[in-house]
Amino acid sequence: MELPYEEEIRKLSHPEAPKIVTKEIPGPKAKEVLNKVYELETVTLLAPYVIPFVWYEAKGSTIMDPDGNIFIDMTAGIAVNAVGHSHPEVVEVIKAQAEKLMHTVDMPSPKRVELMEKLSKIAPGEMKGNVRVAFAMSGSDAAEMCLKFARWFTGRAEIIAFHGGYHGITTGTLALTTNPAYKKGLPPLVPGIHFAPYAYCYRCAFGQKGYPDCDLQCARYVEDLITKPGVGLTDKPAAVIMEPVQGEGGYIPPPGEFVKWVWKVCKENDVVFIDDEVQSGFCRTGKWFAIEHWGLTPDLLNLGKALGGDFPVAAVVGLKRLMDNLPKASQPVTFAGNALGCAVASKNIELMKRYRLDERAAKLGDYFMKMLKELEAESKIIGEVRGLGLMIGIEMVKDKKTKEPMDLDKMVWLVHRMRDKGVLAMICGRWGQVFRFMPPLVITKEMLDKVYEVFRDSVKELERQL
Numbered sequence: 417m418e419l420p421y422e423e424e425i426r427k428l429s430h431p432e433a434p435k436i437v438t439k440e441i442p443g444p445k446a447k448e449v450l451n452k453v454y455e456l457e458t459v460t461l462l463a464p465y466v467i468p469f470v471w472y473e474a475k476g477s478t479i480m481d482p483d484g485n486i487f488i489d490m491t492a493g494i495a496v497n498a499v500g501h502s503h504p505e506v507v508e509v510i511k512a513q514a515e516k517l518m519h520t521v522d523m524p525s526p527k528r529v530e531l532m533e534k535l536s537k538i539a540p541g542e543m544k545g546n547v548r549v550a551f552a553m554s555g556s557d558a559a560e561m562c563l564k565f566a567r568w569f570t571g572r573a574e575i576i577a578f579h580g581g582y583h584g585i586t587t588g589t590l591a592l593t594t595n596p597a598y599k600k601g602l603p604p605l606v607p608g609i610h611f612a613p614y615a616y617c618y619r620c621a622f623g624q625k626g627y628p629d630c631d632l633q634c635a636r637y638v639e640d641l642i643t644k645p646g647v648g649l650t651d652k653p654a655a656v657i658m659e660p661v662q663g664e665g666g667y668i669p670p671p672g673e674f675v676k677w678v679w680k681v682c683k684e685n686d687v688v689f690i691d692d693e694v695q696s697g698f699c700r701t702g703k704w705f706a707i708e709h710w711g712l713t714p715d716l717l718n719l720g721k722a723l724g725g726d727f728p729v730a731a732v733v734g735l736k737r738l739m740d741n742l743p744k745a746s747q748p749v750t751f752a753g754n755a756l757g758c759a760v761a762s763k764n765i766e767l768m769k770r771y772r773l774d775e776r777a778a779k780l781g782d783y784f785m786k787m788l789k790e791l792e793a794e795s796k797i798i799g800e801v802r803g804l805g806l807m808i809g810i811e812m813v814k815d816k817k818t819k820e821p822m823d824l825d826k827m828v829w830l831v832h833r834m835r836d837k838g839v840l841a842m843i844c845g846r847w848g849q850v851f852r853f854m855p856p857l858v859i860t861k862e863m864l865d866k867v868y869e870v871f872r873d874s875v876k877e878l879e880r881q882l
């Protein structure tokens with residue numbers, strides 16, 4: 417497999433990974449840190465209760481814990497570190513920029529302009545060279561801005577979101593998110609949100625056997641919500657917000673025709689199409705943005721995670737005609753567009769281009785998926801392997817015929833087992849039944865081979881226990 421800059425990329429990671437030196441994980445030093453976390457930090461924290469793990473040092477696609485155990489990182493900090501952890505050139509940029517300028521109170525700096533120009537050049541379809549940018553600090557507050565922009569632009573309020581969707585943890589975005597684990601006991605949140613089934617073909621909400629025989633009933637449902645009376649909306653919606661490949665909901669690449677259909681209905685009805693690429697953006701799926709797989713131009717593009725990589729940066733990139741309609745000076749955000757963040761994001765984009773990470777993710781993703789698909793064929797508990805590029809989901813089931821989701825405790829056992837063998841991985845999905853592989857895009861083929869062995873052995877071990 418020919419991959420550009422392979423020698424340089426290989427050197428980014430710890431060469432010995434995976435390497436386990438303690439009898440158990442967490443080891444003694446990690447335990448000390450965890451005990452302090454249990455004492456001091458809110459229990460809402462994601463990691464220590466599901467997977468006790470302490471980060472000490474991270475390079476490329478590897479992580480070291482405080483006890484010197486080295487892991488292959490199949491999480492990229494949830495699809496964040498596309499160019500890898502602590503890339504030497506990113507570190508240099510941080511040092512140089514930190515000595516010059518960091519905070520700019522949401523006001524202009526040359527680095528901010530440099531980043532906006534780069535975003536405009538890489539934006540999908542007709543957005544190229546034709547956008548305005550609004551900076552934010554997290555995917556959640558960027559998504560929150562998308563809602564505001566869509567409402568301002570259309571003068572309408574209601575929003576359509578999808579079953580299994582995830583757009584953030586703030587009040588507005590939580591209203592768009594369906595997972596009760598994040599919102600139980602909190603409503604009323606923001607009213608006027610209507611949900612439609614996503615094109616989750618493995619578990620079709622309409623009981624269909626599969627695409628294309630299903631006649632895309634999920635897309636028809638969205639069309640009905642937008643165009644038919646008596647379906648619960650008081651007017652046409654302001655926007656549809658969609659993840660072009662669903663992330664938290666189970667790493668689900670939908671049939672392209674589903675996305676195209678919904679997009680077309682939005683166009684025909686002046687409904688803003690918000691493309692949430694916080695997780696799927698920046699080369700992860702084998703294209704700069706997942707929406708490019710279907711040749712579509714969104715109205716608003718929601719960006720975060722890999723944009724900043726090691727530094728928190730998020731942004732809404734929107735078509736000029738839409739963004740020009742907003743009231744002037746109406747969206748101040750203290751830390752947004754911080755010069756340090758913009759310098760880091762700009763370097764990240766430069767590295768993604770140089771390493772052709774879109775092409776790399778596509779090739780490595782195909783290679784890894786092929787092995788995983790073979791494993792699916794022989795396994796009793798792998799229901800489906802699916803994905804685009806290096807955004808790969810593995811649906812684990814108790815029974816391939818009934819498709820009953822694997823128990824959460826077994827999924828957690830698998831994650832722990834893989835961690836103990838030196839691979840850090842995560843789960844997602846509505847029942848927590850999907851393994852998701854989203855490594856830094858600078859991971860190597862050899863590392864993926866090692867991950868495959870660890871995953872295969874762990875799955876086989878679980879199979880024997882059941």
Ligand SMILES: Cc1ncc(COP(=O)(O)O)c(C=O)c1O
Pocket residue numbers: 494553554555556557559582583584585659663664692693694695696720721
């Ligand atoms: C599609 C999508 N949108 C928005 C968010 C929220 O981003 P953040 O955690 O940076 O607020 C996420 C986070 O996982 C996401 O996957």
